[in-house]
Amino acid sequence: MYRIRFHGRGGQGIKTASRILGSALFAEGYEVQDAPRYGAERRGAPIFAYVRADRAPVYERGIIDHPDLVVVTDESLVQVPAAAVMTGLCDRSVLVIASAAEPELWQQRLGVTCRVLTLPPGPGEGAALMGAASVGAAAKLIGQISAANLEGAIRAELEGLPSDVIERNVGRALESFDSFESHAGCVSEGEALTRASATPPAWVELEVEPTSISAPAIRGEATSEQVQTGLWRTMRPVIDDSLCNHCSWICSTLCPDAAIDVGSDREPIIDYEHCKGCLLCVAVCPSHAIVVEPERAVDEHRSDP
Amino acid sequence: MSRRLITGNAAAAWGARLARADYIPAFPITPQTEIIETLGNWIDHGEMPARMVMLESEHSMMTAAGAAAATGVRVFSATSSQGLLHAMEMLYAVAGWRAPLVLVNVSRGLASPITLESDHNDVMAARDSGFLQLHCASCQEVLDATLIAYRIAEDPRVRLPMMVNLDGFYLSFTREPVSIPELDEVRSFLPDFDPGSIRFRAGRPISQAVAVLGGGPYSYFRYESHLAANAAADVHREVVMDFERIFGRRYDAIETYQCEDAEIVFLMIGSFSTKARAAVDALRDAGEPVGLVRPRLLRPYPAEDLRRALAGKRAVAVIDQNLSPGHGGTLHCELAAALYGSDGAPPVLASFVGGLGGRDITAAEFFEIAKVTKKAADEGVTPEPRLLFQESELREVRKLQAIAHHERGLTGAEHVE
Structure with missing residues (x-):
């Protein structure tokens, strides 16, 4: 099963990117599950989205703990603990970061042993096309998606938007798709779930605590200000x-x-x-x-x- | 038929569309709003000949739904969480009217503290309302259950409203491949609503559910609702056989997976049960005879099916995504009541509460639940109820408490001891 996580900020098209990748994999004959996950529904807030794809029906759900591919469309998220970008990366994972810096620099900064690739923003390119760029990269790195199915998935997902917007996204995604040719198929499917590889949970016993700390009151006043x-x-x-x-x-x-x-x-x-x-x-x-x-x-x- | 990737919310909307719902009273609430948006969009574009009305609250929405159903039209609505609770007074009232309609609930944890994410306390709060309940584990099941729900609710032997439950986020916003049946096929399964004696007309007013004093008539009417709800078990059996004949998908009142030779069984409802299913596969690979039982039908309670499926098992691990403060998990309690004194009842029913407020239940936790439950069966001692909550989560809470403590000091708010 392929397990893919996208991390970004609200407004960057992360949910859309995950749906495009899901649709493209579905068009290639995979069983797919894709979903966004967010807290505050507003621009700029960290969000992530995930895609699972397998030849057999997908029964796993929810957060992907052991991703095969992680795509980060906003490099500032790497330092945000709540964004949990690095969760579960292992040697065989691939990490793609939207950044003008060199991959080696990121590898050093993060101290990771997995393959790191960067997705440099185009000249004068805002956040709006990062979703398209990242889904193009993801599709090539997975290596199971044709350019035609990628394009079809984008057109289907963006249906109803002005045609110039659609063309810009298709163009950016295909450009990104082509630019990762030398890494085509470097993402491999993760193992099926096994009991042997699981770390037993460290469950705790909760004690009854005074309501001064166990009632969910954060502040007494002035919060809205x-x-x-x-x-x-x-x-x-x-x-x-x-x-x-x-x-x-x-x-x-x-x-x-x-x-x-x-x-x-x-x-x-x-x-x-x-x-x-x-x-x-x-x-x-x-x-x-x-x-x-x-x-x-x-x-x-x-x-x- | 087309098979495509759609969300659980879109699947619910497709269910309403293919059921040819006539009237849709609505009120938006996360994570349910996409259902109403999708239907509204279809109605606007002439793709669905229904009437949608935005009400000013879920209480009014449910009143409108019941009143419309009492005129003999097919009614659909959807809500979630606080919205379901706001409608609660009318849930009981409408069920008492014996007005058949389908309400989709997108499960979300209840305040306080407030959350947007999923658990089952909202739908559990409605379990005594007289609404029948179907619980879904996949987007396909959401669409199919909506169609099945109309057949059961409208059956003259039942005539009760029915609720279809799907989990917020884990189904509502998650896309999965869904086969969308053709309208003609659906017509052969679910014909146009024949309201029979249900035909309230403004020109011929009647009183719906008048006051009955003294207790006798009240007892009669309430118990009739109960008997009708029980009768829905047989109707469900017929309806799902019909569904399987036409669509090829089978929806027994309880889903059993790897259960026949299982010694330990997970029991849970909703979308997390597919995670349990994946864990069962991994445990089977490791040589552990573990199975899964998932009630789809929760009202009427499928007691007989559960007794049969669980007879002779060494232990059951009940995983509740709800919490009745001062008691524990609701499914655990109801299963214990159903099994008590029955032949071959498992000696150990272990209770686990987890997945509250969207909290994940990991594969590792399912493995541990199986281990703890097996140990309990070996030793013949039922373990204490267990909240699925880890050290790392408690550390996070401690950090939040430290911030809250600091902020309280800054703002001079009093401590509440």
Whole structure:
């Protein structure tokens, strides 16, 4: 059975990559199971996804402890303990990291004995195509997937998206597929599950403990203030002072996150550290005094010298 | 028929579509939302002639589902976890109406603390509601069980709502190969709903389940529901034979794997049972006579099938992905009740609680469960119930507690002793 793990961040197309690889293996006649696994459903949060493929029905489920192939689309994840990128790597595993650095450097840094390959991002390439690049690499390294079936799986998975997006992804995946030609088929199928190879679990007996530590209370107060939910925003509401009539209550009352305060002159003040960018205020403002700006434009404007 | 990779959620939606559900009251909740999204998309694109209505809560959703079913249309809905609990009052009410409908529950652990990941406490909370229950272990089974559920629920000998359960993440978001049957084949298995006497009309109002005082009529109606639920066991047998004849897939009330010559048997429900099956293969390779029993039908409880499958076994390891605080695992308790005093009942029923809140159960743990249970059988001593929880997990909790302790100090919150 092939056991493959993808690690990345929300928004990089990790779930999509795992589904494309799963579909391509299915098209090659494998029985397949693929699934994403994530906690917070938002951009930037670490997620992983896994694919199992075998000629016989797959009965294993859940987290892959002993991967044959691990693909990491964001090198910053390697240092994040919670991402558990390195879990279960052994000599015969293959590790692919999206990085401009040399594979040997990663091998030294990580102190691993398994084969390490890097997937350098294309010139000026953002995170958006890393999913496509990594699935192209994975398909070639497994060595059981034809370019045609890879392309078919991508087109099926991205159906409904604008055609230029689909073409860019197909192009990037096939380019990556070809670039790993010299490593074709270096990923081998892992062994079937055996009792002999399993380490017995270190179960513990839990004792009853005082509720001061055994009840799930983290903080007594101020938690919502300390969480910078403003980082979630992709669009921001901006108040146009020339149009705001200082009614003072509509936007501030209807803001679901209480992120609009009212100043001494009854002027609304947006708390950008906590505004999630739902833009409800834009919809309800009777004088249309709140406009929408993309966060990226704001950042670029700010970083202008 | 086409065979393709789809998620458990998509399989549930296909079940509703192929069953030609007429009315779908809905309310979104993770990890169930994809079911409603998929159905909504089909309805929008004219691929499914159903009416979908978004309600303001699961309580209203279940009320609408029951009311619609009482007019004689085919009703489908889906929920999960807190949503199922919010609908709980109406689950009991609707079952008492004897309104047949199918509700898919995507299992997710209950607050508090809150989680998005799977365990069975939500569906177990509904076990006394009068809803019948089918539990799935694969995406294929989710689609098939949805069709089977309509046949049983609508059978005039039963006329009870039915719940189909699949595990959040492990099935809901997991793609597996699923054979999607042709509509004509499904029609021959599940004809259009014949509501018989169920035909509430606004122009001819009737009262659904009026107050009955004094206890006598109440006892009668409740016990009739119980007898109908019991009768569903025979109906299930007929229906799954029919299903196998048409589709070639067999769904007995309990799945048994490598059970005939087994001395030690794992007993569990849901998708983790396929992990147990993989562990059984590995244990068999190592020469251990271990088997697996997985109830699909949990209401009505397949007591007779379980007594037969487990007679003469040396020990059973019951693995509960639920916890009744102050008691333990629910499946363990129900199995003990079913086996007590029966001929050939296994002398040892060991209780393991694990897989709570999406926590994995590893192959190594299945091997250890088999070992502990075999030792118990050899010594004739039933072990204490065991939570599947490892040192490394406790270390993680200790770290979190240290952070919480520190943060409490910073914010000056009082300790609750």
